[in-house]
Amino acid sequence: xxxxxxxxxxxxxxxxxxxxxxxxxxxxxxxxxxxxxxxxxxxxxxxxxxxxxxxxxxxxxxxxxxxxxxxxxxxxxxxxxxxxxxxxxxxxxxxxxxxxxxxxxxxxxxxxxxxxxxxxxxxxxxxxxxxxxxxxxxxxxxxxxxxxxxxxxxxxxxxxxxxxxxxxxxxxxxxxxxxxxxxxxxxxxxxxxxx
Amino acid sequence: xxxxxxxxxxxxxxxxxxxxxxxxxxxxxxxxxxxxxxxxxxxxxxxxxxxxxxxxxxxxxxxxxxxxxxxxxxxxxxxxxxxxxxxxxxxxxxxxxxxxxxxxxxxxxxxxxxxxxxxxxxxxxxxxxxxxxxxxxxxxxxxxxxxxxxxxxxxxxxxxxxxxxxxxxxxxxxxxxxxxxxxxxxxxxxxxxxxxxxxxxxxxxxxxxxxxxxxxxxxxxxxxxxxxxxxxxxxxxxxxxxxxxxxxxxxxxxxxxxxxxxxxxxxxxxxxxxxxxxxxxxxxxxxxxxxxxxxxxxxxxxxxxxxxxxxxxxxxxxxxxxxxxxxxxxxxxxx
Numbered sequence: 001x002x003x004x005x006x007x008x009x010x011x012x013x014x015x016x017x018x019x020x021x022x023x024x025x026x027x028x029x030x031x032x033x034x035x036x037x038x039x040x041x042x043x044x045x046x047x048x049x050x051x052x053x054x055x056x057x058x059x060x061x062x063x064x065x066x067x068x069x070x071x072x073x074x075x076x077x078x079x080x081x082x083x084x085x086x087x088x089x090x091x092x093x094x095x096x097x098x099x100x101x102x103x104x105x106x107x108x109x110x111x112x113x114x115x116x117x118x119x120x121x122x123x124x125x126x127x128x129x130x131x132x133x134x135x136x137x138x139x140x141x142x143x144x145x146x147x148x149x150x151x152x153x154x155x156x157x158x159x160x161x162x163x164x165x166x167x168x169x170x171x172x173x174x175x176x177x178x179x180x181x182x183x184x185x186x187x188x189x190x191x192x193x194x195x
Numbered sequence: 196x197x198x199x200x201x202x203x204x205x206x207x208x209x210x211x212x213x214x215x216x217x218x219x220x221x222x223x224x225x226x227x228x229x230x231x232x233x234x235x236x237x238x239x240x241x242x243x244x245x246x247x248x249x250x251x252x253x254x255x256x257x258x259x260x261x262x263x264x265x266x267x268x269x270x271x272x273x274x275x276x277x278x279x280x281x282x283x284x285x286x287x288x289x290x291x292x293x294x295x296x297x298x299x300x301x302x303x304x305x306x307x308x309x310x311x312x313x314x315x316x317x318x319x320x321x322x323x324x325x326x327x328x329x330x331x332x333x334x335x336x337x338x339x340x341x342x343x344x345x346x347x348x349x350x351x352x353x354x355x356x357x358x359x360x361x362x363x364x365x366x367x368x369x370x371x372x373x374x375x376x377x378x379x380x381x382x383x384x385x386x387x388x389x390x391x392x393x394x395x396x397x398x399x400x401x402x403x404x405x406x407x408x409x410x411x412x413x414x415x416x417x418x419x420x421x422x423x424x425x426x427x428x429x430x431x432x433x434x435x436x437x438x439x440x441x442x443x444x445x446x447x448x449x450x451x452x453x454x455x456x457x458x459x460x461x462x463x464x465x466x467x468x469x470x471x472x473x474x475x476x477x478x479x480x481x482x483x484x485x486x487x488x489x490x491x492x493x494x495x496x497x498x499x500x501x502x503x504x505x506x507x508x509x510x511x512x513x514x515x516x517x518x519x520x521x522x523x524x525x526x527x528x529x530x
Contacts, residue, residue: 009219009220009221009494010217010218010219010220011213012219036494036495051217052217052218052219052220052241053217053218053242053277053278055236055239056239056240056277060490064495084217085217096276097276098275098276098277099237113276114276117298118278118298118300119214119278119300120205120206120295120300120323122205122210122213122214123203123205123210124207124209125203125204126202139209139210141210141213141217142217142300
């Protein structure tokens with residue numbers, strides 16, 4: 001199995017590391033690769049769009065041709081997980097987008113950028129996952145908020161009554177950063193999709 | 196699902212270092228107006244540094260350089276969706292508290308402004324907002340990390356458009372990191388003691404003025420509430436972590452003299468996580484183009500054809516200064 005992490009900007013190395021640990025925990029033989037050019041997308045069985053600046057990530061993905069190809073692959077069923085900025089890039093509707101910012105428009109959610117405020121409002125809190133009984137360390141950094149879940153998307157992660165993660169067939173979108181915790185349950189859940 | 200006791204934590208080290216991780220692979224641009232901030236955002240900057248004057252103009256103007264006017268910082272925060280950073284003088288707690296209250300996303304405790312304290316930097320662990328600090332070598336980097344900096348940048352020599360000092364600082368830090376691999380724990384402890392010495396300056400000066408021997412007393416706090424022994428222990432732990440990671444435990448950017456796309460690519464080749472560009476963009480003849488070119492150069496630093504392409508026809512870069520001819524060496528501020 002070869003998993004790619006879109007590596008144009010942001011917390012790329014953290015996802016690579018988390019995916020490697022998850023693969024090892026699951027006993028799966030596989031590699032994880034940084035994806036910065038179109039030709040590197042060949043043969044990936046799953047893809048992660050990391051946290052970072054969504055404006056920068058989508059601009060650079062458009063510029064190097066990754067944008068259209070990732071959109072096509074996602075539409076065809078390639079497992080894709082977006083965390084924080086990655087969720088914004090995956091979303092169909094975005095409130096508070098920068099002018100001219102483009103989105104993959106794959107995931108049936110409406111999200112608001114920087115919805116909790118600025119960096120001083122960033123927080124850590126335990127969250128619940130629909131697929132695991134124990135609490136998960138939620139790390140929210142200038143996080144977006146999921147305002148609406150519609151169509152085929154369904155909630156899978158909750159902070160208090162709020163939805164902080166959704167799943168839609170091959171897609172996962174999270175407002176928090178599982179790659180900054182030592183807990184690989186979310187990455188393992190995602191890798192299951194690529195099996 | 197069990198019932199969760201919801202405890203929200205803010206300002207943790209993980210959140211502060213995590214914020215810095217999100218700007219990796221990016222370019223942070225100095226801006227002095229709303230118009231410049233918008234140009235930076237549109238060019239793909241990951242954050243902007245809101246300033247009264249860019250370093251080249253601070254150098255030219257002379258006098259005391261202070262925190263920017265909060266009104267200007269606020270206007271820039273309102274105009275862009277990317278994070279906004281701002282600078283405070285070294286050791287100036289009140290400026291830092293004001294910027295934290297204003298809600299800037301990261302504070303740069305910067306040698307580019309006139310230092311407020313000749314003994315100490317801010318104890319950054321006491322803040323919820325993350326800090327970035329400059330460093331010229333491994334010792335400065337480790338001291339700032341111990342004080343709670345969530346991100347390190349080279350000092351370089353700001354406002355010169357001359358990359359030579361930034362290259363020197365990257366080399367000094369990187370060689371220091373590699374050297375640790377060859378040292379025993381005892382040797383690293385001695386390095387930690389050496390790196391902790393600048394914290395003794397105030398205490399030694401006071402003892403000398405009192406006619407007392409220049410000795411460290413047991414249980415004598417020498418910086419904030421910390422004794423020398425506690426500082427050495429803290430720095431020792433950070434050095435052990437650096438030895439095993441073979442890099443700094445926080446995000447590490449280049450700054451101070453980046454003026455062209457090739458300068459930015461050079462810094463990335465040397466292992467930096469991203470770059471700050473100060474005067475280099477808005478002191479060039481075509482800022483929009485220069486800004487986009489530097490963003491692309493950071494993204495494609497290992498593709499020479501892209502560097503060649505984005506370097507074409509950029510107009511005049513900033514003029515640049517020779518280090519030997521400078522009246523003020525900003526990098527020498529704050530040990």
